[in-house]
Structure formats: structure tokens, C-alpha cells
Amino acid sequence: MTLIPIAAFLLALLIGTIMIAFLGVNPLIAYQALLKGAFGSTNAIADTVVKATPLLFVGLGICIAFRAGVLNIGGEGQLVAGALSATIICLNFAELPGWILIILALFVGFLCGAIWAGIAGFLKAYFKVNEILSTIMLNYIAAYGMNYLLRGPIMDPLQIELGSFIPQTTRLTHVVDLPRLIPTRLHFGTIVAVVFAILVYIFLWRTTIGFRVRMIGQNIQASRASGINVQKYMVLAFILSGALVGLGGAIEVLGVHHRLFTDGSVSGFTGSAGFNGIVAALFGQLHPIGTIPASLLLGALLTGANKMQRAVQIPSALIGALNGLIVLLVVGSDYLRRSQARRMEQTAESKTNSKNKNKKESQ
Amino acid sequence: MEAIIIGIAKSAIRLATPYLYASIGETIGQLSGVLNLGVDGVMLMGAFSAFYTVLKTGNLWLGLLVAIVVGAIFGLLIAFINVTLKAEQGISGIGVYIFGLGLSSLLFSTMVGTVQTVSGFSPLSIPWLSNLPIAGEIFFHQNILVYGAFALIPLAWFILNKTPLGLSIRAVGQNPEAADSLGVSIVRIRYFTVVLGGMLSGIAGASLSIALLNVFQQNLTNGMGFIAVALVYFGAWRPTTVLIGALLFSTVNAIQIWVQVHGINIPSDFTLMMPYIVTIVVLAAMAKRRIHPPAALNKPFERGE
Numbered sequence: 001m002t003l004i005p006i007a008a009f010l011l012a013l014l015i016g017t018i019m020i021a022f023l024g025v026n027p028l029i030a031y032q033a034l035l036k037g038a039f040g041s042t043n044a045i046a047d048t049v050v051k052a053t054p055l056l057f058v059g060l061g062i063c064i065a066f067r068a069g070v071l072n073i074g075g076e077g078q079l080v081a082g083a084l085s086a087t088i089i090c091l092n093f094a095e096l097p098g099w100i101l102i103i104l105a106l107f108v109g110f111l112c113g114a115i116w117a118g119i120a121g122f123l124k125a126y127f128k129v130n131e132i133l134s135t136i137m138l139n140y141i142a143a144y145g146m147n148y149l150l151r152g153p154i155m156d157p158l159q160i161e162l163g164s165f166i167p168q169t170t171r172l173t174h175v176v177d178l179p180r181l182i183p184t185r186l187h188f189g190t191i192v193a194v195v196f197a198i199l200v201y202i203f204l205w206r207t208t209i210g211f212r213v214r215m216i217g218q219n220i221q222a223s224r225a226s227g228i229n230v231q232k233y234m235v236l237a238f239i240l241s242g243a244l245v246g247l248g249g250a251i252e253v254l255g256v257h258h259r260l261f262t263d264g265s266v267s268g269f270t271g272s273a274g275f276n277g278i279v280a281a282l283f284g285q286l287h288p289i290g291t292i293p294a295s296l297l298l299g300a301l302l303t304g305a306n307k308m309q310r311a312v313q314i315p316s317a318l319i320g321a322l323n324g325l326i327v328l329l330v331v332g333s334d335y336l337r338r339s340q341a342r343r344m345e346q347t348a349e350s351k352t353n354s355k356n357k358n359k360k361e362s363q
Numbered sequence: 364m365e366a367i368i369i370g371i372a373k374s375a376i377r378l379a380t381p382y383l384y385a386s387i388g389e390t391i392g393q394l395s396g397v398l399n400l401g402v403d404g405v406m407l408m409g410a411f412s413a414f415y416t417v418l419k420t421g422n423l424w425l426g427l428l429v430a431i432v433v434g435a436i437f438g439l440l441i442a443f444i445n446v447t448l449k450a451e452q453g454i455s456g457i458g459v460y461i462f463g464l465g466l467s468s469l470l471f472s473t474m475v476g477t478v479q480t481v482s483g484f485s486p487l488s489i490p491w492l493s494n495l496p497i498a499g500e501i502f503f504h505q506n507i508l509v510y511g512a513f514a515l516i517p518l519a520w521f522i523l524n525k526t527p528l529g530l531s532i533r534a535v536g537q538n539p540e541a542a543d544s545l546g547v548s549i550v551r552i553r554y555f556t557v558v559l560g561g562m563l564s565g566i567a568g569a570s571l572s573i574a575l576l577n578v579f580q581q582n583l584t585n586g587m588g589f590i591a592v593a594l595v596y597f598g599a600w601r602p603t604t605v606l607i608g609a610l611l612f613s614t615v616n617a618i619q620i621w622v623q624v625h626g627i628n629i630p631s632d633f634t635l636m637m638p639y640i641v642t643i644v645v646l647a648a649m650a651k652r653r654i655h656p657p658a659a660l661n662k663p664f665e666r667g668e
Contacts, residue, residue, distance in 0.1 A: 071457075123647055127650035129646045129649075130596060132453055133589060134646065137642045137643045140585075140586055141636050141639050144636040147632045151632065265582065266582075278454075278457060279461070317465050319465070320466075320468060321461075321466040323465065324404070324458050324461035324464070324465050326458075327455070327457060327458030328450075328455060328459065328462060331451055331454045331455045332443075332444045335450060336448075
């Protein structure tokens with residue numbers, strides 16, 4: 001079963017090789033640069049893990065949502081909601097003691113991510129609004145809302161004074177910097193992400209609520225028939241999903257950037273982590289633990305691609321295209337897995353049927 | 364005041380163009396039971412390929428043709444994954460979007476690099492009609508792709524409602540088992556509608572890059588393809604109501620651009636947000652109407668044994 005994503009990944013890499021060759025670069029040299037960029041030094045490895053952290057948060061959120069049968073594509077917007085709200089808390093309560101402010105900021109990020117996704121969940125459950133469309137729209141609304149605030153109310157006063165008007169906040173107070181794990185960019189948020197991966201696993205497979213969340217994803221009619229309040233659990237799945245993504249956004253601010261910024265585009269702050277996290281979750285077979293190595297792999301690709309761009313002038317957008325291919329290959333090959341499972345089921349069924357028949361005949 | 368309204372109306376008609384092509388293509392696909400959420404990715408590829416062809420050859424029609432071919436190739440890919448491999452259509456659409464976005468950005472940065480403009484389709488005044496007061500200025504001083512988009516509405520309506528092909532398409536989307544038992548090939552119809560949808564998305568993208576904006580940059584569409592999908596829900600799978608939806612959105616866009624150009628004191632980020640807010644509100648409002656999507660939408664066909 002785990003073979004399918006690996007095969008999908010290798011196939012995507014093969015197509016990537018052809019694309020690199022087309023661009024007139026020796027694929028071996030390009031991949032060498034990529035590998036070196038992702039794993040070549042302690043700093044490179046740390047950067048890979050730092051890049052993987054938001055992907056893991058988004059991926060975990062996606063695991064919950066997709067398992068519940070709701071397609072939350074709003075990772076981008078929920079990251080922004082989390083990052084923006086945490087930033088505003090840190091800017092306004094800078095005099096609080098560090099650890100209280102950190103917990104407060106992360107909690108508010110968690111909450112705002114939940115609210116942002118909850119809107120889509122509510123619209124889906126009670127108004128039957130297609131959640132893919134609503135979450136995409138919420139992505140844009142969040143991004144433009146953030147851009148507006150960064151260009152005005154929360155812009156760094158120094159930018160206004162100097163007249164440079166770069167849309168970013170001032171650097172947040174040092175007391176909210178998440179602790180570093182080793183003297184690199186690696187921060188405590190990664191550990192939080194891994195802990196949450198385990199918690200999500202326990203939630204989905206070891207609690208009654210988690211069981212119901214998965215059940216509405218597998219068979220909505222049967223869930224309704226067995227008395228589960230489908231709408232409630234649908235909204236819950238969205239809220240939990242968005243909460244994890246929002247927390248990821250808050251951690252990006254406190255752990256990596258220490259300020260909020262934008263380049264004016266809709267993925268200026270997130271770097272498309274909201275979409276890449278979906279790839280990570282699918283790649284990890286929608287399993288929270290499987291999403292950990294999947295995020296690391298994508299984090300390595302993204303980090304390596306930046307270095308590759310500088311070394312051999314292959315634009316890092318290549319990885320974006322490959323990510324899309326990975327999604328297509330994973331969902332496409334899912335059919336093979338399902339039909340195989342069905343065939344096995346059928347043979348098992350026909351065996352038991354013939355057994356029963358034999359029994360009846362002998363009676 | 365009159366000049367302002369005419370100006371906004373004229374640009375609303377222009378800006379409806381990409382929505383119309385993409386939404387009509389998506390409508391036909393969804394009527395046959397295939398939900399394609401990758402429209403935005405295909406539009407980006409169409410926009411880039413048309414733009415690049417025009418940049419290199421200066422031939423607008425060749426650019427349009429290349430966009431159609433690229434759209435058809437993407438349509439084939441989408442049909443293969445959704446129809447043949449029976450993938451979960453919501454997720455595969457996101458895959459197509461990410462792929463199209465990534466590939467068009469990759470090609471743009473390696474083959475073009477900097478933001479450049481081309482001279483696109485120029486306005487074509489329709490004799491006599493263009494002299495009409497007000498309406499002439501609004502409707503009949505547009506470029507050929509705008510006329511094409513509006514001509515597409517009655518054409519799609521006719522094909523869907525008055526031809527055997529349209530009947531087959533709707534049968535495949537409503538009741539594939541019955542269609543199958545009558546000898547209609549589900550696979551062939553769905554491939555046809557999805558490839559056609561891909562071609563129309565390609566034209567939608569080209570209309571942006573070589574007729575309306577005459578420029579390409581990364582993520583040029585900015586989610587327009589998703590709004591086009593939303594318009595299909597808004598239009599309740601009918602070309603005529605899709606047209607109303609497209610005009611609603613293009614009017615919002617036109618007002619937004621007008622406000623921005625005239626430096627009215629509303630932050631541009633707010634006006635940019637408007638189409639997306641309108642989409643959500645409209646989708647929620649639609650829920651009150653009792654209109655159901657094609658019964659087999661997003662359901663791969665499995666022939667019962």
C-alpha cells in the first residue's frame with residue numbers, strides 16, 4: 001500500500017528529469033544541486049525541517065478534513081488567519097511575559113484558523129455550499145485582508161517614517177521567539193508539529209469522536225442512519241482541520257520570520273504551503289504519521305529547489321509543477337488500489353458463498 | 364455620469380469573456396457528470412501558450428490555436444484521470460490546478476523571464492450596430508474573442524437542449540446506467556465534454572493574455588477559474604443563467620478597476636476582495652433554491668456486474 005505513493009513520487013521525478021533535460025541542463029547536475037541544497041550541511045538539513053514544519057501542520061489538518069470526506073483546500077487562508085492573528089496579539093501585548101505571550105499568540109492563531117475554516121464548514125453543512133470553492137474564496141479574502149492590514153494599520157512605523165512603505169510589520173519582540181533546538185534555524189515548533197501528528201492519530205483512531213469523523217467520510221448515509229449528527233461532525237472536522245493549520249501559521253511567525261510580511265500576491269507570506277500541505281497529506285496516505293516523512297520529503301524538495309535555482313538556473317517553480325503531478329499520480333493510482341481491494345473482496349465473498357452453498361447442499 | 368456608466372458597462376462586457384468560455388466548458392462537463400476543478404490551471408496554461416506564441420510569431424490566430432491545443436491536451440489528461448482511472452474528482456482537480464500553475468510559472472520564467480506586453484486582438488466595430496446610441500459603444504466595439512464568448516451562449520444552449528448529442532450528455536450526467544443500457548458510451552461522452560471544456564478553458568486563458576490584458580505573469584488568472592466553476596453552480600447548469608452570473612462578476616470587476624484607476628479612497632485590497640466575497644454569498648444564497656446538480660456529478664461510472 002505504501003508502494004503507491006513511492007511509485008508516484010518516482011514517476012513524478014522521472015517526468016521532472018525529462019523537463020530539466022528539456023530546459024538544457026544535465027539532470028544529474030541539477031538533482032545533485034537539489035540534494036546538496038536539501039541535505040548538504042547541518043544548516044541545509046535544518047532548513048529542510050523548517051520548511052517541512054508548516055507542511056506538516058497543513059497536512060495534519062488535511063488528514064482530518066479529507067478523512068471526514070470534506071475537501072478543505074483553504075490551507076492558504078487558514079495559515080494567514082493564524083499568522084495574522086498571532087502577529088496582532090504579539091504587537092499589542094508586547095509587555096506580557098514571554099511564555100504567556102507565546103502561548104496566547106499560538107492559541108489565538110489556533111482559534112482563528114478554526115474560525116476561518118469553520119465558516120466553510122458551516123456553509124457546507126447547513127447551506128450545501130461546495131467547500132472546495134468556499135475555501136478557495138476564503139484564501140483570497142484572507143490574503144487581501146492581510147495585505148490591507150500590512151499596508152496600513154499594522155505596517156512597521158519605521159517603514160512609514162522612512163517612506164519606503166514595505167508592507168511588513170516591525171520585528172516582533174524577542175521574547176516571543178520560539179526556542180532554537182540547535183544553533184540553526186530549527187525551532188521548537190517542529191516538535192509541536194510532531195506531537196500534534198501523534199495526537200491527530202490518537203484522535204482519529206482511538207476516540208469515539210474521531211471514529212465518527214472518519215465514519216461520515218466513509219459512508220454518510222450509514223452514519224446518518226446510525227444516528228450521527230452528520231452536520232455537526234462535518235463542521236467539527238473543518239474546525240479542527242483549520243485550527244491545526246492556523247497553529248502552523250502562528251508558528252511560522254514566532255519560529256521563523258518573527259514578523260508578518262507580504263509581496264502583494266496571495267501566496268506572498270505562505271509560499272503556497274497551504275497547497276503543498278495537501279500534497280504532503282495525500283502523499284502520506286492521509287495518515288497523520290505518514291504525513292511526517294511526506295512533509296520532510298516535500299520540504300527537502302522545496303529547500304533543494306531554491307538552491308538548485310541559484311546553482312543551475314532551474315526555476316523552483318519546477319517543484320510546483322511536480323507537486324501537481326504527484327497529486328494526480330496519487331489520486332489516479334488510488335483506483336488501482338481500490339479495484340485490487342474489490343477483487344480480493346469478491347474472491348473472498350465467492351469463496352464463502354460457495355462454502356455456504358456446499359453446506360446447504362450437504363444438509 | 365452617463366459616460367462613467369457606459370465605460371463600466373463596456374468593460375463589464377469585455378471582462379465577462381474569460382468567465383463565459385471557462386464556465387460554459389465547465390457546465391458541459393458537469394452536465395455529463397465530471398467535476399473539473401482544474402479550470403484555473405488550464406486557463407493559466409492556455410494564457411501562457413497563447414502569449415508565448417504571439418510574442419514569438421506575432422500571429423494572434425496561431426496563438427489562439429496553440430491555446431486550444433494545449434487546453435485539449437489538459438482535457439485529455441483530466442479525462443484520463445477522472446474517467447478512466449475514476450479518481451476522486453475534487454482532489455484531482457486541485458492536482459491539475461497546482462500542475463498548471465507550476466508549469467506555466469516554470470515555462471514563463473525560463474522562456475520569457477520578464478513581464479512583457481504583446482499587441483493583442485484589437486476592437487472590431489460591427490457595421491451599423493456600432494453606430495447605435497449607447498448600446499453600440501457598449502456591445503459592438505469589442506474584440507473578436509468577446510463576440511465569440513457571447514455567441515457561445517446560444518450555441519451551447521442549442522447543443523445541450525436541441526440536439527441528440529446534448530440529450531446524451533445530460534443523460535450520462537443524470538442517469539448513466541440508463542444511458543449505458545441504451546447504448547450511449549459513457550466514457551466517450553465524458554472524454555468529449557472534458558476535452559471540449561479543456562479547449563474552452565484554453566481560450567479563456569488566451570482571452571486574458573492576448574485580448575484583454577495582453578500580458579502574462581505568474582498566476583495571471585488569480586483564481587478566475589475557480590470563480591468560473593462557482594458560476595456553474597450559480598447558473599444552475601444552464602448557459603443562460605451562467606451568462607447572468609458572468610455579467611454580475613464582470614461588473615464587480617469593472618467597478619473595482621474603475622475605482623482603482625480613478626484613485627477613489629477605498630483600499631485596493633478591499634476592492635480586490637469583492638469578487639471572492641460575492642462568490643461565497645452567491646453560493647450560499649443559491650442553497651435556498653431547490654436546484655440539484657446532475658445526479659451523477661463527481662461519481663465515476665461503474666457498470667454493475
